[in-house]
Amino acid sequence: MKRLIQVFLVAAPAFAQWLNYPTPGLPRLPDGQPNLTAPAPRTADGKPDLSGVWNRISPRYHINIAGDLKPEEVQPWARDLVAQRTENLGKDNMTVLCLPLGPAYATDADGTDGGMMKIIQTPGLIVILNPDLTYRQIFMDGRPLEKSPNPSWMGYSVGHWDSDTLVVESFGFNDRTWLDSSGHPHTEALRMTERYRRRDIGHLDLEVTLQDPAVYSRAWTVAVRAELAPDTELLEFVCNENPGLREHWVGKASDDTKSDVKVPPEVLAKYVGTYVEQPKLWRVVPRVVTITLSDGILFGEMDGRGKERQYARSEKDFSGFRGLAIEFIKNSQGEVTDLLVKHVSGDYRFARQR
Amino acid sequence: MKPRLLYSAVFFLAICVSGAPLGAQWLDYRVPGVPRNADGKVNISAPAPKAADGKPDLSGVWESGNDYFLDLSKDLKPGELAMLPWAKKVQAEREARDHRDDPLNQCMPPGVPRINMTTANAPHPLKIVQTPALVVLLYETSANSTFRQVFLDGRPLPKDPQPTWLGYSVGHWTGGTLVVDTVGFNGRSWVDTAKGHPQTESAHVTERFTRRDFGHMEMDITIDDPGAYEKPWRAVVPFHLLADTDLIETYCENEKDSVHEGR
Numbered sequence: 202m203k204r205l206i207q208v209f210l211v212a213a214p215a216f217a218q219w220l221n222y223p224t225p226g227l228p229r230l231p232d233g234q235p236n237l238t239a240p241a242p243r244t245a246d247g248k249p250d251l252s253g254v255w256n257r258i259s260p261r262y263h264i265n266i267a268g269d270l271k272p273e274e275v276q277p278w279a280r281d282l283v284a285q286r287t288e289n290l291g292k293d294n295m296t297v298l299c300l301p302l303g304p305a306y307a308t309d310a311d312g313t314d315g316g317m318m319k320i321i322q323t324p325g326l327i328v329i330l331n332p333d334l335t336y337r338q339i340f341m342d343g344r345p346l347e348k349s350p351n352p353s354w355m356g357y358s359v360g361h362w363d364s365d366t367l368v369v370e371s372f373g374f375n376d377r378t379w380l381d382s383s384g385h386p387h388t389e390a391l392r393m394t395e396r397y398r399r400r401d402i403g404h405l406d407l408e409v410t411l412q413d414p415a416v417y418s419r420a421w422t423v424a425v426r427a428e429l430a431p432d433t434e435l436l437e438f439v440c441n442e443n444p445g446l447r448e449h450w451v452g453k454a455s456d457d458t459k460s461d462v463k464v465p466p467e468v469l470a471k472y473v474g475t476y477v478e479q480p481k482l483w484r485v486v487p488r489v490v491t492i493t494l495s496d497g498i499l500f501g502e503m504d505g506r507g508k509e510r511q512y513a514r515s516e517k518d519f520s521g522f523r524g525l526a527i528e529f530i531k532n533s534q535g536e537v538t539d540l541l542v543k544h545v546s547g548d549y550r551f552a553r554q555r
Numbered sequence: 556m557k558p559r560l561l562y563s564a565v566f567f568l569a570i571c572v573s574g575a576p577l578g579a580q581w582l583d584y585r586v587p588g589v590p591r592n593a594d595g596k597v598n599i600s601a602p603a604p605k606a607a608d609g610k611p612d613l614s615g616v617w618e619s620g621n622d623y624f625l626d627l628s629k630d631l632k633p634g635e636l637a638m639l640p641w642a643k644k645v646q647a648e649r650e651a652r653d654h655r656d657d658p659l660n661q662c663m664p665p666g667v668p669r670i671n672m673t674t675a676n677a678p679h680p681l682k683i684v685q686t687p688a689l690v691v692l693l694y695e696t697s698a699n700s701t702f703r704q705v706f707l708d709g710r711p712l713p714k715d716p717q718p719t720w721l722g723y724s725v726g727h728w729t730g731g732t733l734v735v736d737t738v739g740f741n742g743r744s745w746v747d748t749a750k751g752h753p754q755t756e757s758a759h760v761t762e763r764f765t766r767r768d769f770g771h772m773e774m775d776i777t778i779d780d781p782g783a784y785e786k787p788w789r790a791v792v793p794f795h796l797l798a799d800t801d802l803i804e805t806y807c808e809n810e811k812d813s814v815h816e817g818r
Contacts, residue, residue: 219723225688225708245607299662301806319704321684321691325587328684328691334664334701334721336693338801342587353804355700357581435704437719441662441807 219434224253227431228402235431237403244322249365249399252322254433257310257407259425260504266308266381266411266423268507274418279386286384288454290523295378299440301335301354303378304371304393307409310425318427319435327360327367332438339369346372352389354378367397380411382523388415403429457520462513466497472529476540476551490527490540490551501527582800589798590769597798599770603731608687611731611766616797618680619774624672625749627776627790637785642753649751657751658743662698662807664720666744667737667760668776670694670703672792674748682802683764690726690733698807705735712738718756720744733764746778755782770796 228239242250261268267275275283286293295302302309306329310316319330327339339358350357350373357373371393380387394410405427412420478488491502492511500508503522511519511527520526522542530539540551590601606612622629628636638646649656659665671692673679679695690705705726713723716739723739737760746752758780766772772794779787 219706219710219713222710225710298808300808321686321689323684323686326684328693328702330691330702330704334699336700336702338693340581344581344584347581354806355804436717437721439663439720441699 220436221432222434223432235403235429237401237429237431239402241399241401244324246324248322248362249367250322251320251327251367251397251399251405254317254319254430254435255405255427256430257308257316257318257425257427259308259310259316259423260506262308262409262423262425263310263316263382264506265383266305266385267417267421269423270417270419270421275385276416276418279416282386283384286379287523290452290454291382291384294382294384296440301333301378303354303374304356304387304391304411305378305380306331306335306337306355307393307395307407308381308423308425310427316427317430317435327369330435332435333440334437346370352376356393363396365398367395369395369397371395386416387411387413390415403431405429454523457512460512460514462515464499464513464516466494468516469494469497469499471537472499472540474537475554477554478542479550479552488542488549488551490542492540582803584801585799597770597796599768599796599798601769603766603768606685606687610685610687610728611733612685613683613690613733613764613766613772614685616680616682616800616802617772617794618678618797619672620793620795621673621675623747623790623792624669624674625747627668627672627747627752627778627792628750628788630790631788636752636788638752639783639785642783645753646751649745650749654745654748654751657745657748659696659698659745659748664698664701664744665696666720666740666746666754667703667722667724668762668774668778668790669745669747670696670701670721671762671774672747679805680797680802690735693802695802695805698805700802700805705733712736718742722760729763731765735762735764736760737762742782753783754778755780757782770798772796 224235228236230236244250272280291297306318317332321328321330325340325342327341329337329339335355337355337358339360341360344359346359347357352375353373354375356371358369358371360367360369362368374387374389374391376387376389378387379385391411391413396408398406400406407425407427408422409425410420410422411417472492473494474492476490476492488504493500493502493508499511499519501511501522502508509521509523511521513519514526517529518526526543528541528543529537530541532538538553540553542549542551590598592598604612664670671681677697679697682693684691684693688706688708690707692703692705694701694703701721703721703724705724707726710725712725716723718741719739720741720743722737724735724737726733726735728734738758740754740756740758742754742756744754746754758778761777761779763775764772765775774792774794776790776792777787778784
């Protein structure tokens with residue numbers, strides 16, 4: 202079963218175009234590796250310098266931006282919309298339609314491609330570049346946010362410094378983007394505040410506050426972190442190169458539940474454990490899948506997104522990660538050694554930790 | 556200088572949605588630090604500003620002279636542009652088909668140097684963001700908003716790059732001119748729109764940016780593409796500054812485009 206879920210067909214082969222060119226100016230350890238815990242650099246005007254290529258990491262809020270809200274704090278129509286979009290496996294997600302993510306660039310931070318951004322900081326303007334060739338401008342020249350801006354995909358952003366924290370206020374988004382891959386909606390009244398703090402060379406902490414009273418009964422804040430991606434660069438990704446993608450986007454989330462094969466609990470028990478991706482993708486942190494068993498039901502959790510029930514297709518094949526299939530691999534002694542995560546771009550191997 | 560309006564980015568066959576009617580989003584914001592005459596208008600003949608590192612500061616929103624987007628060779632004398640036979644054939648076909656095969660109509664990036672150019676029907680300026688080690692070029696286009704990075708940190712051009720629409724760019728300063736060299740193209744983009752001059756993977760494009768004064772810049776372009784042309788050819792394109800305004804977002808919507816393609 203090959204169902205699509207994460208869109209971005211992996212677009213980054215390992216050719217030699219600055220994907221491994223040493224980033225100039227990075228402090229380095231004696232072995233030449235970047236010293237990622239050196240103090241954060243500063244610009245000529247004394248502000249922290251946030252410039253660099255970063256990987257945002259936020260598996261939880263990438264999947265569910267409202268994970269910290271109570272269900273009743275989300276309008277019923279919005280909850281229904283999320284259920285419908287999830288059931289459709291995100292077929293109308295911006296990444297499938299080749300449209301910008303809008304406000305979600307701040308919190309979209311996971312997936313095999315995701316979360317890379319490049320910050321370029323100048324005194325009057327900060328620019329954030331994304332691999333899909335979209336960009337954001339954050340005006341630092343003191344201009345106020347427009348009162349009634351023409352709605353746009355990327356919104357309008359102004360920033361200022363609060364001590365060593367960059368505070369970015371954004372407004373003027375159109376209402377067509379989703380706040381997460383589950384499809385949480387927002388209106389044109391959405392206001393977003395981001396607070397960026399560079400803890401040290403290698404680490405950037407980001408708090409994102411979202412306010413949209415027509416959908417969410419209170420403002421709330423999610424925490425995202427980012428790690429410096431040293432010695433690499435953005436690689437052009439043109440979504441429109443794959444125009445037929447959406448036609449292959451078939452199936453429903455509930456299909457997983459319809460063909461649940463009965464697997465004896467003693468077999469399921471052998472799958473319990475922690476599996477780490479090997480080799481890791483170009484992410485800073487390797488992906489981890491944790492398999493647990495509770496009351497005879499198998500659960501999988503990827504990168505702390507929350508446990509998701511795994512439905513058996515056969516004794517070794519399961520699905521439940523929103524369209525991703527998994528397969529457990531045994532060695533000749535019958536011990537479970539690996540787990541394969543099956544994505545449209547190929548199988549990814551996760552080795553069981555002992 | 557006329558005020559900038561929001562155009563609904565309709566260019567020939569390409570229907571792109573810029574989000575549309577006139578709205579007030581900093582399109583008439585008075586940018587600080589701009590030299591002005593007594594009447595408050597920008598003094599476009601003031602000297603070109605300098606960056607903190609003493610280099611000319613190219614930062615700003617710039618618009619090319621008209622119609623190089625349509626025909627980059629429009630100022631050339633006969634013989635200055637010599638296409639190889641296959642290229643001549645392809646170019647003639649594209650022109651005859653009224654450029655309906657242009658990848659820009661399928662929302663692909665316009666390619667280099669075309670991405671810098673504008674036309675009266677659909678003005679799309681560019682914005683230069685300059686730092687000592689990196690110059691970022693932000694673009695509106697007839698397809699999607701997009702960007703290029705020009706590295707000034709001394710790195711060499713990649714030797715065997717993965718081909719892309721916009722290539723890989725490095726720059727250096729020669730006197731008051733920023734020289735940008737770009738290679739690594741996928742060979743699919745067109746050099747211009749009405750003419751459809753071809754570009755191959757062997758193209759090496761050089762763009763020399765010289766800011767003459769506050770309001771005027773020149774982009775001296777050389778296309779060295781032995782895959783399509785007998786010899787390098789050149790276009791010198793004037794740019795004027797658009798003060799007190801900014802770029803407008805342009806994003807393409809596939810399904811709409813394919814409907815309006817008019818085959």
